[in-house]
Structure formats: C-alpha cells, structure tokens
Amino acid sequence: MSQQNPIFIPGPTNLPDRLRLAMHVQSQDHRSKNFIDTFAPALEEAKKVFGTIDGKVLLFASSGTGGWEAAISNTLCARDRVLICRNGAFSHRWINLCQRHDLDVEIVEAPWGAAAPANAYEIALKADLSYKAVLVTHNETATGVRSNVAAVRQAMDNADSNALLMVDGVSSIASMEFRMDDWGVDIAVCGSQKGFMLATGMAILAISPKAIETMEHATLPRTFFDFNDMLKNNASGGFPYTPPLQLIYGLRESLKMLLEEGLENVYARHFRLAEGVRRAVTAWELRTVAHSSNIASDTVTAIYVPEGRDANELTDHANNAYGVSFGIGLGKLNGKAFRIGHLGSLTDVMVLSGLATIEMSMADLNYPITLGSGVATAQEYYRQTK
Amino acid sequence: MSQQNPIFIPGPTNLPDRLRLAMHVQSQDHRSKNFIDTFAPALEEAKKVFGTIDGKVLLFASSGTGGWEAAISNTLCARDRVLICRNGAFSHRWINLCQRHDLDVEIVEAPWGAAAPANAYEIALKADLSYKAVLVTHNETATGVRSNVAAVRQAMDNADSNALLMVDGVSSIASMEFRMDDWGVDIAVCGSQKGFMLATGMAILAISPKAIETMEHATLPRTFFDFNDMLKNNASGGFPYTPPLQLIYGLRESLKMLLEEGLENVYARHFRLAEGVRRAVTAWELRTVAHSSNIASDTVTAIYVPEGRDANELTDHANNAYGVSFGIGLGKLNGKAFRIGHLGSLTDVMVLSGLATIEMSMADLNYPITLGSGVATAQEYYRQTK
C-alpha cells in the first residue's frame, strides 16, 4: 500500500492530502453540535458547485448508481415514460436502471463518441407529450464526451415539455461548468470520488423545487434514498439514519478547496490538463473516441488503439510494468479504447507522467509511437498556458 | 476536532487507530490487483463473523437502513406478507420501510423492553401459512434488548413455515454471538460503524443459499442494492459500480482484529463491559429499559431516568459540561430514557470514564445519586473479572 504514482482512471481520483486528513476524523456523535455545525453549511456551500440557488443538495452513502436510483424513484411512478439518450456505457446503465424500476424508457440512440443530440430530444418530445422525465448524461465517462445540457433544456422548452430534466453529472460536476438553475435542471447527480476529490462512498445530488413538488406524487418505492425523509431531517441539521460522517467532514473541506481555488479556475485547470492530453493524442496520431474537440470532455479522454490492437493489453501492461492505472474501455469500447482520467486533484506535472507512461507502454507493445512525442506536445502547451 | 473523550453512543463507535489507519488509504484503481486481493478475502473472512459457511457476504455503501431495504427488495414482491415484531424504535422503522415498499406487514406487538416473543411468532405463523418472510431484530438498539433468533427459527419450524428469516443484527453482529447457519437465518444485516469499528457508510449483509434462490423471483424494484449484480461482479473480484474502497480496506483489517482477538473473546469482552454498566445502574437505583437481565443487550444499555426527569436534559448536560456523548432515548422512550453504548473498540477503563461522567451529570441535575457509587460497583466487577 505504498502507492506513489498518480492514478489516471476517471474516478476515484487521487486524494489530495488536505482531504485525506479531513476525512481522517474520529467518530462523532451525529447528533452533536460539531456535526451539525459541519453538515448544514456543507449542504449550503455545495449548492454553489451545482450552480443552484433555488435547489437543495442531498447526500446519500452510495455511489453514482445510487444517485441515479434516487433521482428516478423519488419522482416517478411505475410505467412513467422517460426519454434518454444512449451514447455510452454509463447512459446505457442508467437506461437499464430505469427499465428495472419499471419505467417506460424511450431511447434516443447516438453513436458512442457523439454528444446527446438535442434535436432528436426535441423531435421525440414534440411527438409525445407524456414524458415525465428527460434524462441526459452530461459527461459520458465511457467515451469522454460532453453533452450540451442547456440545449436539451431548450429542446424541452421548444416542445413545451413539462417533464423533469435529470442530469448525470457524476464525472463532470466540480470539474466542468455546471449551471443547474440556468439550465433548468431538476435533478443533478454527482459522486464524492470524482471532482470533489473525496473517497468513494457518497452520492451528491441537487434537486430543484419542481423535483421536490413532484416527489409527493411519486409512487416508486424507496426508503433509504427517500428525498422527503432526507429533507425533513436535514432541516434540523440531522440525517434520517447514521450519516457517512467522514465523507461529510471531507465534503466541507473539499468545498473550501474548490471555492478557494475558484470554480472558474477549477474548470480552466481541467480544460488545460485535458487539452494537453488531447494534443498528445494528436501527436501520437491516435484518435479520441469523442468525435470532435468541441464535445470532448475535460475530465476523461477515451482513445482508440490502432486497429488490431487490444486496449486491455495496453492498460494491463501499464499497470504491470509501470504501476500506473488507466481506465479500460467500457461496453462496446472494451478492448478498442482506453481512457485517461484527468480530473480532480491533478497537476500538469502529474499528467505528463501519465503521458510518459502510456508512451512507454505503447512502445513496449510495438505501437508505432515516438517516445516523448506526446509528452513534448503537452509540455509545449502547458508551458505556454501556465 | 480534537476529540479525546470516548463516545458512548451505540454507533458509530470509537475508531481504533489501527482501523483509522487502514481506512486512510489513497485512491486505488478498483480494477487493480491490489483491490481484488483485498476484497475477495475480506468477503470470505467476514462470513466467520456472521457464523456462516454456506452464505455469501455482500457490501453496500449505505447504512443499516439500506441493508434492510436490500434484504426485502431482493427477495420479495409487492403485497407479500411478512411477519415482524415491534419492540422498539428500530423494529418500528423496519416495519415502516416494509410498508413503504408495499409489503403486507403483520406486526407482533411487544412491550418496549421485552424481547421478540417466539411463541407469538409461532401462533401467527401457524395461523397463516402465506408469510414469505419473518423479520426479527436481534438487538433492539433503542431499548437495549436482545431477542432469541434461534427461538424464532424454532417457531418457524414448528409452524412448518417456508418463509425467509431476516435478522437485523446491525448493533449485535461482531459484538454478540451470531450463528447464521445454526439459527437458519437467511439474511442478516449489519453496518460498518458498530462492532466492526469502522467509519459509517457501509452495510454488511450475509445471505443464505435460499435467499439467493428466492431472489430470482423477487419483483420489488432495486438496482443499487441488487444482490444479483453484486454476486455476479463479486465472483470475479469486482463490484457493479465504484466500491467504497476505504471501508473495504478497513473491513479487511477489522476482520483481522476481530479474529486475532477471537470472536468468543470479543463476545466475552462485550458481556463484561455491559455487565459492569448494568451493575452501575443497579447501584444508582435506576432501572434498565430491558425487562430482565437475561435479555439485556451487551452492546447498549437503555436506562430510565426517574419519573419527572427529562433524559434529554441529562444527555445534553453531559455533552455540554463534560464533552461526552451518550445516546438519547428514541421514539416513545425519548425524554424518558438515555442509552450508554458499550460496543466496538472499548475498554473497561473507557467505560469507567463514561460511568463517572454520567454520575457527575446526574449529580449536577440533582438526581439522588452518590458520586462514585456506580463507578465503584463497576470497578469491583471489572477487577474481579479481568
């Protein structure tokens, strides 16, 4: 357990010391003043990261998957129609979850590598006014693609849709710009282990007043993830059951870090790190899964290996030979692409070590790669933008 | 955050240094060998604590409440009949959860302070063979009462019940004897933050082969808590989504600690600590909520304050004046009783500091108490049994 190299998976992300220490707290009485004084302000500050003034932030011990389940089970009834785009493995999983909870799911299919097409949403919404929820994955972690949530909202408005807009922002929120109120998002889902730079184990949601209203008529069963229980208890500083204390102490400090740096600076840092990676990919003459740079994610880059290569062999080799973890390709990208996570507590210097590692790994496997080529390109970009 | 006094709430419990350090790990790739080498053995070792050879252990980022929900939603269908005893606030909550998930709940009412009456279970089960599940709270954390799970199993057998036996062992497992296989338990629910001495945030369940079989026909919706997804992924060392890494690393070390001490010794230590507390209560001429010592819990003691006193004033005072947390009375015991948690990483010396504190607090509030009386009684017991 003497890990020293950074990890380059798109979450969990490298824990900065400041947050490791913040989470390293002794057990507290969750009914004590100390906890109450920590918890309520953390909920309030977290709203800034979601870009909401009107909404509420809720925390559940769980993962992003739990956040998805919470979103739908608190606001929908069995057989409700929902509209969602599938453009990667994570949107695929959310669809599966909706189906398992007996929703009537209409899928907008898009290529893996494309963003969610707002116009296709608009067509579907105009064709059928019964949609109760529109779901979109802000950042497809499997493909490294960012979708335009504001455009989806516009599509809904164009179609006079009264549906709730639910957004999976698990791998974008706290790393990439997110404007819940401006974009008319009703439920945004995030996790502790990505841009918040915390340990895994907590879903972080923000819900709009409209979502809260809808909640009262939603009949899908839920207790652990119940928004109402949570809101009622939160109102007096409490939790409906034992809260994930360590993560909440961590969240308070994470928010301090993010707000001290400034959210705009956090986003700019993620763009800069990502752009260095993208330029390295170009230098390697490889291709990102993202179809174009204007939809490329700033938190993760998925990269096709050349035809005939096995991407898993590459990531395994990087791990075995150099002790560095990269993301594997997921779903139908498995074996065809690998992913470089570049989010959270990360510096340009750390990214360069990742690029250097994957270059060595590619060379080891006889990829037609020039050692140092991607590194040099990224170095040039980083030094010009420092 | 410089807490030094132990806490005496019945969970979360005082984190021993060894486990704080074990959880203080940097992020890992959850697909890496290191994690896989940690996770699978932890699941296997945990079976010993549940007393099962045939069952499987499952971990979910969540709390005990999540564990309850997982238990029923993976094995039951809407409108299934379940039988459960209500003898405290936690069994009350589980009942409520069952109702919210649309189960048909038959309640065996018992006084708060009594154990779950096996004979009442037997009568109910004989009267109606349609029960799909029998639920019992092994240790009512609200009242400090231990129920006889083996007797409930016997009642089921006497009634030829084919129902699943589900047990809430949140505040007993890893502190008090639990024999899943011997008692014919199908699902046992525990949490990380009690006898396992870990941070809050993880439900730990064990499920029997029969529960696994039943799972396939259960139609209550679930995804995050889905046993099947979990079992399939666990089979290859993985997790269906991002796992609570830090808690899993902690669990591995917790199991080492428990098994190094020896489970029998762990149980004996809890009995000894509890017995000292109970003798102090007698010395104070107060009354435990538990009706008799043979059903008294070894992890928590609920104690009535004298008529006319407000128990919350007492616990508030202990906190404000001495910086020590005790458990408040829950549900209908609120204001009437307080609780001393004595589980997890605790020593006789620590317990004595708790007893000394509550004595001072009682004296401060003019309770008719002799300072040192409970302490001396416990001292005598501890030194004779050391």
Next chain:
Amino acid sequence: MSQQNPIFIPGPTNLPDRLRLAMHVQSQDHRSKNFIDTFAPALEEAKKVFGTIDGKVLLFASSGTGGWEAAISNTLCARDRVLICRNGAFSHRWINLCQRHDLDVEIVEAPWGAAAPANAYEIALKADLSYKAVLVTHNETATGVRSNVAAVRQAMDNADSNALLMVDGVSSIASMEFRMDDWGVDIAVCGSQKGFMLATGMAILAISPKAIETMEHATLPRTFFDFNDMLKNNASGGFPYTPPLQLIYGLRESLKMLLEEGLENVYARHFRLAEGVRRAVTAWELRTVAHSSNIASDTVTAIYVPEGRDANELTDHANNAYGVSFGIGLGKLNGKAFRIGHLGSLTDVMVLSGLATIEMSMADLNYPITLGSGVATAQEYYRQTK
C-alpha cells in the same frame, strides 16, 4: 497499535487528533515558501508561551536533554562555575550533564519533595560572585514539585549576580504559567512532547538578548546545537541543516490550539485537573512526594505508596491488567513512588479513568483502598469547578 486508553505518564503526552494530523504532512522542500511561511511565524508565536517579547525561540531536533546541553554549551566555557539545586532526578541529570561538560558545579541540595530554596541560592551567590550561570528546574518531573523561578531571580538580584539564569521548563512550559521576561530568565528549555502536545523529538528553547551576547564568548564546543548558526539561518527563514519539518508544522498548529484556548485557560485547566488528582490522593490516604500543596506541580503528581509496597509492582500491574501507563518513580524514588502525569491534551473525564484504574490496581494488590473513593472526590471537585 490500537491503543485507546489515555496514558498518564508525564510526557510524551496524549496527542490530540488536531496535532496528529498537523504532523502528518508529506515531505516538503525546507527551502520552499510553504515551509518558510510556517516556520518564522511559529517561532514568533512560540514566544508568547514562554512569556517573552525580547527573547528568541530556537528549535532543535532532540529531547529536553539536548536542550539542556544547548543551553550550557552555547553560553559557558570549561571550568565556569554554575549554581544549581538538586531536588529530584531531573535536576540531578542536568547537574551530571554540566559536570560532563567540564563545568564547575556548585549544588544546592534540597530534599526530594521540596522546591528549590531561593534563600540557599542567595547565600551561595553572595558568598561567591564568580558564578556564570544559575540553573533551576521549574518543575521537577520526578517529584511533582514546582519551584519559584521569580524568587531565584530575586535571590540573584539580591546578590548582585550577573550570572545567566537558565530554567528547565520541560514539563511546565505550555502547561503552567511561565514568564520569561518578567522573571529575568535567560534560557528556558522545553520539549515538544509535553505541554505542546506534539510527538517527541524537538527541544524548544527561548533565549534572552543577554544569553545571545554571552554566546559569543562561550568556548564549550558545539555545532549541532549552536545558537549562532541557528539564529543566522532563522533570520532568513531557514535552518542550518535539515529541520524536523513534521514537528515544526505540528508546532504551528499547537500554538494555534494553545492560543485559541488562551494561555490562562490552559493553566487553569491544568490546575483543575491536578487538583482533582491531589484530592483523590488525600481520599486514598496516601501522601504526595511534594511536601506541600503550594509547591505541587500542575502537570504531574508523584505519590508515595505505603511502606513496604513496591511502586513498580503497582505501575506494572496497571499496565498489564488494564493497559494504562503511569509514571514510575525515578532515581531514589524508584519503587517508593509512582507518578500520574496530567498534562497536555487531557480532560477531566480522562483523568477520572486514570484514577479509577489506579484504584482498581491498588485494590488488586490489596492496598487498603476503597474503590471509587478517589474518583468520587475528584468527581465532586470537577463538577463544582466545571
């Protein structure tokens, strides 16, 4: 390493979480801005704890012994005459150190249990004007006796002594009032592991302008402990060699803690904790080594065991049977007395657990002790003074 019980030795003291975390820093470049921004303010703030405006604070990786050596080797020459009282094992050791560094040591002998007699100092100083340094142990850790430093200064003034006044405040500074400037102290020696609540490994000294002046003519050899090298490097934020970084980060936070609580409150807390212990000793019908309560130390109480008893057997038993460490008797008190350390990060509740433990241990060894008697007396005092 799962220690949970507090320790009751007079240093090292129980580390509060806040300081454990502050010391848990990754390696830093000691020439970096981060370290420089930490170090200089820490030196400045530390002056408040010593009660000096005119002096300088110096830090050396070492122990209190190293601090003693630094004090004499930087200011004296071989064969210089120094005057010092021996009233316990620590003053004895300082004498030995002076002798080994070839000083001409005049010893004022006092009973172990008495304070350093200012009048005897005065007589000696008047009889011989050649003393270059007067040494006094502010708090004899071996006997639990506080000496009157101001009175020794008065004695010096009465004798028109031009000697340096050097004070061993290892177990008093940061716990008991210390007024370097007011008392005319030239060198005060402390350590990180006592009232500063840090790990062991750093001597903390304060030196007066007069000591600095004297330094230039001092010919005892020294390099590691050289004040001049240290002062010159400190002036630009640096250190003459690799500094004990973790302890310096810890010191910064320790000073924040001490000054947030307020030094007067820190001293009052130590008095209150000590007074509870002293009253327990009276209740046990035992005798403190300190001859009278007005010279009793507020950081450690040395207690005679009854005639015929072996104090080491008692402390060993407390450790083996209950896992609690108390101080053994040192030097000629070995076997005859044991010590309860009550300094640093400690609460009344923790002290009560120590008293309860030693009561049980005495009972186990058939001391004529009433269980709970000392505890009850301390409880009564603590609750009345809370």
Next chain:
Amino acid sequence: MSQQNPIFIPGPTNLPDRLRLAMHVQSQDHRSKNFIDTFAPALEEAKKVFGTIDGKVLLFASSGTGGWEAAISNTLCARDRVLICRNGAFSHRWINLCQRHDLDVEIVEAPWGAAAPANAYEIALKADLSYKAVLVTHNETATGVRSNVAAVRQAMDNADSNALLMVDGVSSIASMEFRMDDWGVDIAVCGSQKGFMLATGMAILAISPKAIETMEHATLPRTFFDFNDMLKNNASGGFPYTPPLQLIYGLRESLKMLLEEGLENVYARHFRLAEGVRRAVTAWELRTVAHSSNIASDTVTAIYVPEGRDANELTDHANNAYGVSFGIGLGKLNGKAFRIGHLGSLTDVMVLSGLATIEMSMADLNYPITLGSGVATAQEYYRQTK
C-alpha cells in the same frame, strides 16, 4: 498543504504512505512492552542496511549534522589529528564541525566533482602516523559524487593506520551499497529522511567494536549524543531520555519495506533511476558536476547550467511555475548548478515527471533545450530496463 507533485531534492524524500502511516502513531509509554518490542528489533534489523554484523546501530533525534558531531565527540579528544577530503559542501561542513570541536584537521583537497582520492589519503597517512580518525564522505550530496570507501580503507591499511574510519553516508545508506564490515568502517552516519524514507529528525549511526572501545578514552564533551549512555540504555530496551517514538516506529516499518524489496533490488532501483536522469542530462547537452559516470551518485545528480545562466533562477522558476522542488547548488556551486534528487520512495514514472518539469522550466527561460528530449531518452532507458 495539498502537495501532489513529488519533490526532487536530495532529502527529505517523498514519504511513502506506508511509512507515513507507520509514523502516525499515538504517544506510547516508552517504558512499555510495545515500544521495547519495536525498538530492539529495529536496531537489529538496521544493521543489515549498514552491512554490519559486529557493529551496533544507534539512533539520535537530530539530523545528519548531529550524527557527525556524535561520531567525533564520542571517539576523539581535543587536538586529535583527523584526515578528511573536501570535495563538496557537505565534506566542507564536516570539516568545519571538526575544527569547531578543536580537532586538528588535515584536509585533502579535491575538485568539486571528483571523488575522494584514496592515494592522497594514503600519502598523507604514510607521512604522519598520528591520525586518530580518517573521515570520508561516501556520497557528496552537493556534487552528486560517490567516493570509494573500500579504497580509503585500503589506503589506511597500506599506511598501517590505526585510525578510526568514519563515513558520512547520509545520502547513500539505504539507497546505495554500503558494506560497513567489509570496508572496515568504524562509524557510519545516516539520517532518517533520505534512503530510509522517513520524516526528518533522526540520525542513524552504526559503530564498530573498535569505535566502542575508543569511546572510553575520548574526552570531547557530549551528553545528548553520548554513545555510552545510549548503549547502556539500549541494552535493556530503553533510551537515555525520551526517544523519538514516531520515527522509531517508522524505522521498523522502513526496514521491513527495504528488506522486503531486498537491498540489492533497492540499490538496483536507485541505479536505474539515476541512470535515466544521467542520460537525460546527456540528451540536454548539459554536464554533470560529477567528473565521470563511474563516480556518479545514484541518489542525486548535480547538473551545471550553461555559462551565464543562474541555476537558482531555474529552480525558483520550476517551483513557482510548476510547483516542483529541485535542489539548489550549494557552496561554490550555488547559481552554477542545480540538483535532481532521485532517492527514497521513487519510481521511474515520478522521475519522468521531474525531467519533464525541468525541461519546461529550461525552455521557459530560453535554454537551448528540445522539449521531450531528456524525457524520451530516459523513457527509452527505463522501458528497456524495466
């Protein structure tokens, strides 16, 4: 305090998590079994790293400077003649220390960048048989030069010298081969914060039976650093004063790490990392301070900047622009050279990030450097030798 980039100074080195946790222990009674069980075996195991069976290992809270002082003050008398080579800033400092302790120091001058010349030692030793000690710096941290200790021993033997051989191995031991017994070393000095990968604050010495014998006749004053006090106390598992507990717990774990990896593998890893750095220097068309590769240190590389450049500007820039610390040039190399530390808990991947950083920094300052050139050369070497 959220440092994430590695540091590349030649000590303190990057703390691996395993050792940070090992040092993160609560205070212990240093007279307790737990400490005694830790301390003695650590001393014993440490002998393996020094390459001694006959010697003893001693620990002092201090730095390497303290270790030097301990070495001479325990074995020599004022005016004793000692022979030492000056080939860099650290040997220069040791000379200064000897002079301040009133030794009669004969200096073998060598160019900064050359190794200590064994033949010059031999000539001096043959010319004057009165030398009591021969001192040599195994690894000149200022120049990145390794001297041949075995050759110095041979020179002594050739001259029939009966002097003690004292070696500064502060930045070599535990990283580069050291064979105390084989090389006839009498005192070897190391520090916790280099190859042992611990926090700063502890000197680690090994002394031969001959050194121990000599000790009895040595009259230089010392108490804190007294070998005799230390040996006597160590013999019963104790320490002559409060020991640096946290560092000793850390040392035990550090030794486990080193011996698990295998010392030969540790040395090979340091060579490999160093060789990558050296090849990068060649690719940059820069010059190491070390005159030839066969005397190049495997723990630190000192590199001349081109004529007319200010090396401090470069290291400052790397720090300010990229948050990475490199070593500055020391003594007469200040401004002319910078240093890359590559010792301790370090991987090839980390080294590459350092090389990438210094390349960017050089480019930023308009050095005639090709970005990626050094990185690519090191990548090629690392991947071929992985």
